[in-house]
Amino acid sequence: MDNVTHGSVAHGHAQHDHAHGDDHGELGFWRKYVFSVDHKVIGIQYTITGLLFLLFGFTLMMVMRWQLAYPGRPIPLIGAWLGQDRAPMGIMLPEFYNQLGAMHGTIMVFLGVVPLAVGGFGNFVMPLQIGAPDMAFPKINMVSYWVYFLGGVTMITSFFLRGGAAQSGWTSYPPLATLPIANGQTMWLVGMIFLITSSLLGSINFITTIVQLRAKGLTYMRLPFFVWAQFVTSFLLLLAFPPLEAAGVLQLMDRVAGTSFFMPSGLVVSGKALAVAGNGNPLLWQHLFWFLAHPEVYVLILPAMGIVAEIIANNTRKPLWGYKALVYSVIFLGFMSFVVWAHHMFMTGMGTTMSAFFQTTTMIISIPSVIILTALLLSLYGASMRFTTPMLFALAFLPMFGIGGLTGLPLGLAVTDIPLHDTYYVIGHFHYVVAPGTIFALFAGIYYWFPKATGRMMNETLGKIHFWGSFICINIVFMPMFIQGLAGMNRRMYDGGAQYAHNAGLPLKLNIYMGMAAWALGLFQLPFIYNFFASIKWGRKVGINPWDATTLEWSAPSPPGHGNFLTEPIVYRGPYEYSVPGAARDFTPQFESDKPEQGR
Amino acid sequence: MNIPYVVEERPDSGLTNGKLGIWLFLASEVMLFGALFSSYIILRVGSVEWPHGELNIWLGAANTVILISSSVTMVMAWASLKLGDFAKHRLYLLATFLLSAFFLVNKYFEYAGHFAKGEGPWHSTFLAIYFTLTGLHGIHILGGMVVMLYFIGPGAKLYKKNPEQFTNRIEYTGLYWHFVDLVWIFLFPVLYLL
Numbered sequence: 001m002d003n004v005t006h007g008s009v010a011h012g013h014a015q016h017d018h019a020h021g022d023d024h025g026e027l028g029f030w031r032k033y034v035f036s037v038d039h040k041v042i043g044i045q046y047t048i049t050g051l052l053f054l055l056f057g058f059t060l061m062m063v064m065r066w067q068l069a070y071p072g073r074p075i076p077l078i079g080a081w082l083g084q085d086r087a088p089m090g091i092m093l094p095e096f097y098n099q100l101g102a103m104h105g106t107i108m109v110f111l112g113v114v115p116l117a118v119g120g121f122g123n124f125v126m127p128l129q130i131g132a133p134d135m136a137f138p139k140i141n142m143v144s145y146w147v148y149f150l151g152g153v154t155m156i157t158s159f160f161l162r163g164g165a166a167q168s169g170w171t172s173y174p175p176l177a178t179l180p181i182a183n184g185q186t187m188w189l190v191g192m193i194f195l196i197t198s199s200l201l202g203s204i205n206f207i208t209t210i211v212q213l214r215a216k217g218l219t220y221m222r223l224p225f226f227v228w229a230q231f232v233t234s235f236l237l238l239l240a241f242p243p244l245e246a247a248g249v250l251q252l253m254d255r256v257a258g259t260s261f262f263m264p265s266g267l268v269v270s271g272k273a274l275a276v277a278g279n280g281n282p283l284l285w286q287h288l289f290w291f292l293a294h295p296e297v298y299v300l301i302l303p304a305m306g307i308v309a310e311i312i313a314n315n316t317r318k319p320l321w322g323y324k325a326l327v328y329s330v331i332f333l334g335f336m337s338f339v340v341w342a343h344h345m346f347m348t349g350m351g352t353t354m355s356a357f358f359q360t361t362t363m364i365i366s367i368p369s370v371i372i373l374t375a376l377l378l379s380l381y382g383a384s385m386r387f388t389t390p391m392l393f394a395l396a397f398l399p400m401f402g403i404g405g406l407t408g409l410p411l412g413l414a415v416t417d418i419p420l421h422d423t424y425y426v427i428g429h430f431h432y433v434v435a436p437g438t439i440f441a442l443f444a445g446i447y448y449w450f451p452k453a454t455g456r457m458m459n460e461t462l463g464k465i466h467f468w469g470s471f472i473c474i475n476i477v478f479m480p481m482f483i484q485g486l487a488g489m490n491r492r493m494y495d496g497g498a499q500y501a502h503n504a505g506l507p508l509k510l511n512i513y514m515g516m517a518a519w520a521l522g523l524f525q526l527p528f529i530y531n532f533f534a535s536i537k538w539g540r541k542v543g544i545n546p547w548d549a550t551t552l553e554w555s556a557p558s559p560p561g562h563g564n565f566l567t568e569p570i571v572y573r574g575p576y577e578y579s580v581p582g583a584a585r586d587f588t589p590q591f592e593s594d595k596p597e598q599g600r
Numbered sequence: 601m602n603i604p605y606v607v608e609e610r611p612d613s614g615l616t617n618g619k620l621g622i623w624l625f626l627a628s629e630v631m632l633f634g635a636l637f638s639s640y641i642i643l644r645v646g647s648v649e650w651p652h653g654e655l656n657i658w659l660g661a662a663n664t665v666i667l668i669s670s671s672v673t674m675v676m677a678w679a680s681l682k683l684g685d686f687a688k689h690r691l692y693l694l695a696t697f698l699l700s701a702f703f704l705v706n707k708y709f710e711y712a713g714h715f716a717k718g719e720g721p722w723h724s725t726f727l728a729i730y731f732t733l734t735g736l737h738g739i740h741i742l743g744g745m746v747v748m749l750y751f752i753g754p755g756a757k758l759y760k761k762n763p764e765q766f767t768n769r770i771e772y773t774g775l776y777w778h779f780v781d782l783v784w785i786f787l788f789p790v791l792y793l794l
Binding site: 138259 | 603621625627629639722724731
């Protein structure tokens with residue numbers, strides 16, 4: 001295993017008591033900002049790349065929303081540049097709509113949210129919160145980012161292939177995905193193998209760092225909840241991604257080497273029997289895919305819960321309600337997430353016994369989620385809150401995730417899933433979890449830790465415009481999806497399903513308002529983008545602990561230098577000692593000793 | 601800045617960073633091959649007929665013996681370091697490397713035999729899963745050989761600077777190698793005998 005030990009390493013005896021000397025001079029530009037092994041730089045690289053991919057994935061959706069609102073009308077502004085095989089005369093082809101749909105999902109999940117939540121926040125915040133000088137394997141950390149970057153480039157490049165990008169949805173169900181048409185699917189698989197490798201390297205690093213590099217006195221039950229969330233998330237990534245890698249390899253073999261792992265015998269496409277060996281099993285893909293993709297849902301949501309917990313404790317000036325319950329719930333959630341995957345497959349005819357098992361486990365897994373949400377909600381009770389921008393986003397997370405979670409219950413029961421399956425109801429459900437849920441939490445985290453990363457505050461007024469604009473628009477986009485879904489509108493229609501009678505009237509009309517709200521949502525991200533870059537240069541300068549917070553990252557300089565802490569951090573208490581009776585201030589940091597003479 | 605617990609163990613976990621890292625990596629590998637073996641079971645159970653005797657059992661058995669021997673020499677390479685005998689360690693590591701190369705040569709003749717008959721992975725589900733499983737396993741063997749070559753070559757310089765860390769690295773390599781060996785011990789009966 002690699003590690004960074006500059007200079008000579010003393011044999012055998014403990015090195016961790018040494019002061020953090022600056023044992024090398026200033027690094028050049030490339031080593032410092034591009035091929036850096038510093039977890040903070042890598043975290044920022046992940047954050048910015050992830051944000052760019054989020055913006056790109058969102059742009060794809062804004063284009064799709066035009067086609068849904070005004071089917072068959074030329075796309076304004078960019079329509080003329082899309083080319084003959086995507087949108088002749090600016091009018092979108094169904095194949096291109098399918099590419100946009102598949103790539104929107106892939107980019108948002110695998111290139112946007114997860115890299116931002118785990119690669120970005122995990123990398124930047126977690127080592128600081130546990131008082132570590134860096135990650136356990138800094139070079140592997142760097143490799144993890146660059147492999148992710150390659151995966152991203154592969155995915156984007158696939159748009160420019162002949163035949164375009166993958167068009168079989170982000171789930172890539174065979175046999176559609178394994179048919180020789182759609183060249184982009186091969187690129188999609190190669191890109192996924194890069195992304196899986198990246199998150200594998202990342203998760204090994206995260207777990208090792210949390211187990212091995214916690215500061216003196218930082219026991220497991222003194223860990224900030226954010227670290228617990230990242231810990232469980234890393235185990236999910238470590239153990240759930242390899243089966244998708246296996247599935248990806250099998251599908252790649254189907255596409256490249258002519259095998260038929262997922263191709264049944266006697267398949268007829270466009271009136272011609274397909275020349276494959278056959279004997280394969282398309283359902284096998286679905287099992288392998290969802291074995292990853294359900295834990296993946298928790299990979300998306302757990303870091304968000306962690307961020308929200310930190311911000312709520314800080315801005316209510318109270319300890320989190322039920323810290324232990326939160327920790328046990330998140331561990332239980334991690335275990336259960338491995339045995340619920342087939343609730344995505346009630347419609348496949350896998351049998352009622354299987355359905356009964358998986359709907360039972362699905363109902364069980366909703367319990368820890370509800371405990372976490374309830375504990376966070378009860379933390380607000382009786383608090384005199386500071387309504388800062390991060391707190392607004394964190395507060396909005398609670399009802400938004402609540403709506404997303406509760407609308408999932410009917411989908412988890414086989415009987416109610418059958419009429420709702422593959423309708424806009426499903427889209428509404430998981431977008432409430434991920435978009436106004438997770439992505440709002442990620443925004444909260446950016447506003448919250450921005451001063452630690454840059455030494456400057458982001459502008460509060462622009463932040464509030466960003467929040468209220470986004471909050472209103474995003475609800476106008478997603479709330480009508482429940483109505484459309486209950487009316488039976490299918491999720492994959494490139495014209496919104498205009499040719500079906502049951503969609504006529506309100507369901508179709510809603511697409512126009514949803515489109516407008518989506519474009520307005522795009523506009524409301526402009527204050528954020530401006531705020532993000534302008535604040536790096538012109539933001540208000542702050543000290544070490546601008547939020548009066550208690551966790552360890554606020555004992556390091558803002559921004560922290562190489563090696564993070566000026567002196568070795570020691571932890572004396574739990575993570576959320578706010579408003580301790582009898583204390584001089586309303587916060588008692590983890591790194592402050594009770595007896596001043598013992599403190600450093 | 602130094603990362604702690606690179607060489608010495610953290611008292612409360614009893615592990616070095618590298619050892620925890622390699623065990624976590626192996627856990628994910630178990631999930632990777634576990635998924636592939638499960639796929640094998642599902643495909644086999646679901647197929648009408650399953651071919652027998654398509655593979656040369658003797659070549660497979662020979663490869664099993666070769667890989668088990670290479671695991672033994674790998675342990676010896678690590679044990680020699682523990683005893684402070686660097687020259688012997690190099691000899692054993694080289695032997696491990698050569699044995700694994702021998703394994704791949706054997707595998708090449710097996711593959712060539714199938715392709716000569718025009719029977720590649722496209723031929724049947726059995727050959728498809730055979731080529732996929734043994735191919736992935738072969739890539740793991742190759743990866744292990746690259747690591748060994750590194751420790752025979754430029755990586756060996758670390759021994760002079762920090763023998764303990766070097767010994768640890770050989771131990772981690774060994775853990776990986778035993779895993780790759782173990783996968784083959786499952787592959788051999790599953791593909792050749794059953």
